[in-house]
Amino acid sequence: MSFAALPKDSRRAGGIAVIPLSDSIDKVSYQNRPVMIVKENAQKYAIFGIPLSAPLGNLQLETNQNPISISIASYPYAEQHIKLKDQSYVNPDQAQLDRYAQEAKEQNAVYLSFSPAQWASFPNFIVPTKGKFSNSFGRKRFFNGEQRAPHSGLDIPAPVGQAVVAPTGGVVVQTGNYFFNGNTVMIDHGQGLISMFCHLNAIKVSIGQHLNQGDLIGLVGKTGRVTGPHLHWGMSLNDARVDPQLFLNK
Ligand SMILES: [Zn+2]
Incomplete structure (x- = not known):
């Protein structure tokens, strides 16, 4: 087996x-x-x-x-202390909070979707962009000393403009410029499996587009709440944000 x-x-x-x-x-x-x-x-x-x-x-x-x-079981997620120059990313004002609430609503609707899978057996995954990454998923984050939500994706540091590709096939279900996430693409892979790519410099796909593994979806950037250029790669299953490294078990 x-x-x-x-x-x-x-x-x-x-x-x-x-x-x-x-x-x-x-x-x-x-x-x-x-x-x-x-x-x-x-x-x-x-x-x-x-x-x-x-x-x-x-x-x-x-x-x-x-x-x-x-x-x-318990798991030793590390703490991460991040310094941001732009205090509005630590304590957003009311207009920014309103904007974020609307964006979160859009993204949550995607996470809750459950479409039929286009594959017969569970799909193979590749890393969406080149770069050395460490274990950043699940970190307990403190922005300028204030605790915020744990880190829900995997950060891959890479230069601005580097290609970001679909780690496996799917359909583009959301794109947007978000307050925290910057330029973002969300892909539905079927049966509640959704991927998310954030802080992009440019988005190269549109909603409804069908993608094969390796297709270009955007370019690495530093938009949204970041300290430097990188790809934030998120994976969600049944509306739970899970460690993307678990799909790279080859
Ligand atoms: Zn991140």
């Missing part, structure tokens, strides 16, 4: 649970939202994104049969 195509199983907040299912299970959900099901070598699996906010201990998934219980 080969597990090569599936994401890596890592049962922690911000991780992924790859759960073998009996053949009679054809529906899995978490908090009333559908969870991805795939079949590899005649074995069914639920591919469940564990929210960054998930508490330690047991968490329950509903199915069309008995519920499934999985155990969430």
Whole structure:
């Protein structure tokens, strides 16, 4: 049996649970939202994104049969202290907060979507841009000393203008210039699997465009809340932001 195509199983907040299912299970959900099901070598699996906010201990998934219980382990996410010159990125004013609320609404609608997959077995992933990266997902962040949301993606430092490509096939479902995220592209890969690419210098795709793995989606930049040029690569499964490195398990 080969597990090569599936994401890596890592049962922690911000991780992924790859759960073998009996053949009679054809529906899995978490908090009333559908969870991805795939079949590899005649074995069914639920591919469940564990929210960054998930508490330690047991968490329950509903199915069309008995519920499934999985155990969430602790994980030593590091702290990161970031200095920003532009204080409005630390304490936005009311107009900026209003703008952010509207943008968050747009992005959350994408994260909650669950479209049929265009693939038969779980797709292979490549890194979307070249660059040396460290383990930046899940970091507890402090901006100018004030704690803010944990880092929900993987940062790949790269020069402005470098190509960013689709890590796997999908459909462009959102593009925009966002307050924190800068120029952003969101791609739907099917069954609740969504990728996000932020701080772009330029966007090279439009909404509705179908992409194959390796297709150009934009150029690395430093738009939005950044300290320098890099690609922020986010992955979301069943509306949970998960560690993109778990898809690079080849
Ligand atoms: Zn980032």
